[in-house]
Amino acid sequence: MREKLQSALACVRAEEALKAKTLAAVSQKARRRRGRPMAWAAACLTLLAVLGLGGLFFTPVSTISIDVNPSLELRVNRFDRVVGVEGYNEDGRALAQTPRLLFADYAQALSTLLSSAQMQGYMQQGEALSIFVACDDERRGAQMLQKVESCAGSGQNVHCHAGQWEESAAHAAGLTCGKYQAFLELQALDPTVTPEDVQGLTMREIRDRIAEISGKEPQGGHGACGGSGKCAHGGH
Amino acid sequence: MDLYADMVRRLCLIHLKNQADSEDVFQTVFLKYVLSFAVFENEEHEKAWFIRVTLNACRDLLRSFFRTRTVPLEELIDLPEQAPPDTRYVLEAVLDLPEKYRDVVYLHYFEGYTAPEIGEILKKNVHTVYSLLERAKKRLREKLGGDENA
Numbered sequence: 142m143r144e145k146l147q148s149a150l151a152c153v154r155a156e157e158a159l160k161a162k163t164l165a166a167v168s169q170k171a172r173r174r175r176g177r178p179m180a181w182a183a184a185c186l187t188l189l190a191v192l193g194l195g196g197l198f199f200t201p202v203s204t205i206s207i208d209v210n211p212s213l214e215l216r217v218n219r220f221d222r223v224v225g226v227e228g229y230n231e232d233g234r235a236l237a238q239t240p241r242l243l244f245a246d247y248a249q250a251l252s253t254l255l256s257s258a259q260m261q262g263y264m265q266q267g268e269a270l271s272i273f274v275a276c277d278d279e280r281r282g283a284q285m286l287q288k289v290e291s292c293a294g295s296g297q298n299v300h301c302h303a304g305q306w307e308e309s310a311a312h313a314a315g316l317t318c319g320k321y322q323a324f325l326e327l328q329a330l331d332p333t334v335t336p337e338d339v340q341g342l343t344m345r346e347i348r349d350r351i352a353e354i355s356g357k358e359p360q361g362g363h364g365a366c367g368g369s370g371k372c373a374h375g376g377h
Numbered sequence: 378m379d380l381y382a383d384m385v386r387r388l389c390l391i392h393l394k395n396q397a398d399s400e401d402v403f404q405t406v407f408l409k410y411v412l413s414f415a416v417f418e419n420e421e422h423e424k425a426w427f428i429r430v431t432l433n434a435c436r437d438l439l440r441s442f443f444r445t446r447t448v449p450l451e452e453l454i455d456l457p458e459q460a461p462p463d464t465r466y467v468l469e470a471v472l473d474l475p476e477k478y479r480d481v482v483y484l485h486y487f488e489g490y491t492a493p494e495i496g497e498i499l500k501k502n503v504h505t506v507y508s509l510l511e512r513a514k515k516r517l518r519e520k521l522g523g524d525e526n527a
Contacts, residue, residue, distance in 0.1 A: 142486075142522075146482070146517075147486060147487055149465075149468050150483065152461060152468075153387045153390050154383045155382035159386070159396075159400060159403060163382075163403040170408050171408060171411045
């Protein structure tokens with residue numbers, strides 16, 4: 142029986158046509174399927190690149206804090222675009238609603254803010270404008286300060302300065318980075334002053350108190366940091 | 378392909394009843410082989426892989442949604458044309474066996490595997506394989522005649 146089975150099954154062979162057909166179909170399908178991982182890899186890489194670039198775009202690397210009475214901050218990404226606007230008091234929140242700030246170049250956004258009717262009104266009342274550039278990269282901070290100074294223009298009431306980007310302490314105190322710097326200056330002269338005391342004050346009032354205690358003229362104009370672009374360091 | 382094509386064809390024959398299904402399984406098996414990352418220790422290992430993959434492909438085809446809900450036009454067994462008339466009745470006797478006996482008969486009588494080896498390939502208990510072989514032998518003897526040593 143073994144021999145019978147063996148000789149009968151030995152007669153069964155894969156036909157040449159079947160082999161040829163299979164070979165052709167397998168080659169075609171294998172080529173197509175082998176291409177799939179490459180296509181997937183390319184798609185994944187593209188997605189990662191998009192996510193990575195998106196992450197970079199939406200991550201702020203510096204903050205421009207603008208304080209008069211309105212207190213607000215512009216968060217700026219590494220591409221010099223505004224990716225966040227936050228008001229720190231009622232006036233600041235109203236000003237943060239100014240159109241065309243988000244995703245604009247920070248210099249352009251700053252010009253838009255400074256030329257707004259609300260801001261012009263404050264400046265005409267003789268209020269002090271403080272613009273503080275907070276950035277960890279000293280060179281970048283200096284470049285930004287230069288641009289900010291040219292946007293803000295000259296004036297006794299304009300005070301532009303730059304410093305380290307240590308916003309957590311300022312935000313924990315409910316102040317913008319710029320106002321927090323002014324608070325630290327005041328606190329150095331009067332240790333009894335608390336962040337709550339300065340929250341409701343305009344920059345003019347804070348500057349006047351500093352001048353009053355120190356006996357110096359209120360600061361104003363550009364180069365308040367000695368032209369180095371560095372005068373105040375947040376979080377001190 | 379030449380090395381295992383005949384074996385795959387025989388396994389297809391004992392499970393499938395028409396050429397079209399055999400072609401499907403052929404393509405499935407060899408495509409899996411081409412795309413597989415399996416590392417074979419030796420030729421025997423590779424052969425066992427082909428047997429397992431072919432049997433699984435046949436089962437998958439028979440179990441497929443389409444096949445379970447349709448009646449094939451050609452229910453006749455598609456025996457190869459090259460089979461001489463005196464061997465056709467042997468093949469028909471094998472194909473008349475219940476499906477569970479066909480694999481063990483083929484692997485034992487044609488490929489020369491022992492019961493433990495068949496158990497390993499088919500993932501079956503060796504006692505089950507012995508018992509399947511015994512019953513298959515009995516049925517085949519009834520149809521084909523032959524001695525005990527078959």
